[in-house]
Amino acid sequence: MxxxxxxxxxxxxxxxxxxxxxxxxxxxxxxxxxxxxxxxxxxxxxxxxxxxxxxxxxxxxxxxxxxxxxxxxxxxxxxxxxxxxxxxxxxxxxxxxxGTFEEKLKFCFEVYHLKGDDGYISREEIFDLLKNSLHQQSSEEETDEGIKELVDITLKKMDYDNDGKISFADFEKAVREDGLLLEVFGQCLPxxxxxxxxxxxxxxxxxxxxx
Incomplete structure (x- = not known):
């Protein structure tokens, strides 16, 4: 070298x-x-x-x-x-x-919304992430309907402007109110x-x- x-x-x-x-x-x-x-x-x-x-x-x-x-x-x-x-x-x-809290916040959001550059975690991405997370944690097959209910619960908790998707502002507000939501869709930080x-x-x- x-x-x-x-x-x-x-x-x-x-x-x-x-x-x-x-x-x-x-x-x-x-x-x-x-x-x-x-x-x-x-x-x-x-x-x-x-x-x-x-x-x-x-x-x-x-x-x-x-x-x-x-x-x-x-x-x-x-x-x-x-x-x-x-x-x-x-x-x-x-x-x-x-990383500072703000840097980790931005990193996690980026990981969770990588399917597009629109700056939002879409309902479809939330579905995929939750389905993946549940599959990893449970041996029982979760129905799509059950996961859709979880998506609705997640959006109700985190979608502050009620537009059907999670913006960075939504994500930041939710995580500041409850730090456990930082990796809500799965572990992406060590x-x-x-x-x-x-x-x-x-x-x-x-x-x-x-x-």
Whole structure:
């Protein structure tokens, strides 16, 4: 790995990601390079594919739901090229590890409404998310009618302007009134113990990698 390339990339990322110190950004960039498993070339132009990223979400961060892992991948992948580059990796981890309430709020909303860019979680998306969540938690087959009733209950609780969908303003108001609603449609953020495990793993990886 070219040290000059690393420093240039770290400087660039540090200008926009303020929750990490520069040495922490460097640690995450080096870990990224190690996980990707590439040597040589421009490290800013390589990326994690969906499979490797899902492995990290599952094995390190304890996120196990297939649908939500895919949505989290898309939320990290800002340029939509189906790879997570170093900047996207550090930016996403800044929310996971050091995110403010507002940053986590925006991240969860983005994960839940990824089917479109209209800025709303639609009734159809709520149905899909609840059906997926119930399927993960119960061995009994839930009827579509039962899930539709849950959708109605959810909208009644969170759709403050009664337009049949959840806007970011609706979501924010609901979560501020009841913090448990932040991940109401399924886990898309790691628990604190998993964050600590990751930071310990990252440090150990760098110390033993020879970088």
């Amino acid at each position: 070219n040290q000059r390339s690393v420093r240039t990339l770290v400087e660039s990322i540090s200008k926009t990601v303020k929750s990490f110190k520069k040495n922490e950004v460097e640690c995450l960039v080096r870990l990224f390079h190690s996980v990707v498993g590439r040597t040589g070339g421009k490290i800013g132009s390589i990326g994690l594919d969906r499979s490797k990223f899902r492995g990290i979400l599952h094995g390190v961060f304890g996120i196990t739901d297939d649908m939500l892992m895919n949505r989290v991948f898309c939320a990290f992948d800002k340029d939509h090229d189906n790879y997570i580059n170093a900047k996207e990796w550090v930016t996403g981890l800044s929310v996971f590890l050091r 628990e604190a113990k998993n964050c600590l495990q990751f930071e310990t793993l990252a440090l150990r990886s760098i110390l033993t990698s020879g970088f």
